[in-house]
Amino acid sequence: MKIVLAIDGSDFSKIAIDELAAMPLPSGTEVQILSVFESPVLATSGAVSMGGGLGNYYEDALSRAKKSTEEIVDRAVQVLKEKNPRLSITTAVVTGWPKNAILEEAEAFNADLIVVGSQGHGAVSRFLLGSVSQSVAMHAHCSVMIARKRGMNKKDQ
Secondary structure, eight states, rough: OOEEEEEEESSSHHHHHHHHHHHHTTOOOOOOOOEEEEEOOOOOOOHHHTTTTTHHHHHHHHHHHHHHHHHHHHHHHHHHHHHTTTEEEEEEEEOHHHHHHHHHHOOOOOOTTEEEEEEOOOHHHHHHHHHHHHHHHOSSSSSEEEETTTTTTOOOG
């Protein structure tokens, strides 16, 4: 079985990590822990006219975002290895739009299952803001597990 665990460091991602760690997984299961970060929205063309100052800021911000994302993934590896040391775990830290990148990485990994956390947005919030987990569930070419906080009821959504 091949599983993509898509996380972002939020409490909702921690729930997804814990849910996956608690699952009885078959021998030989491969897990790819994926985290997507969006690059800072800055125009690099302005860096040239400003003597490179903006370009340096952009590169620093990108580097900090990537480092923070890698730390999130490393913590998830530790949690999964503690619960199931026989798992084969790989990691991927990519830049892009989370909705698209998760689907692309899952397809490239040939995933059987994608595990994501749910932010618990209600219908209005989902309509206005969109939902990564909802988009992944609707467009994935494999099964999707959306992990929710236990005891969450409709008024919390």
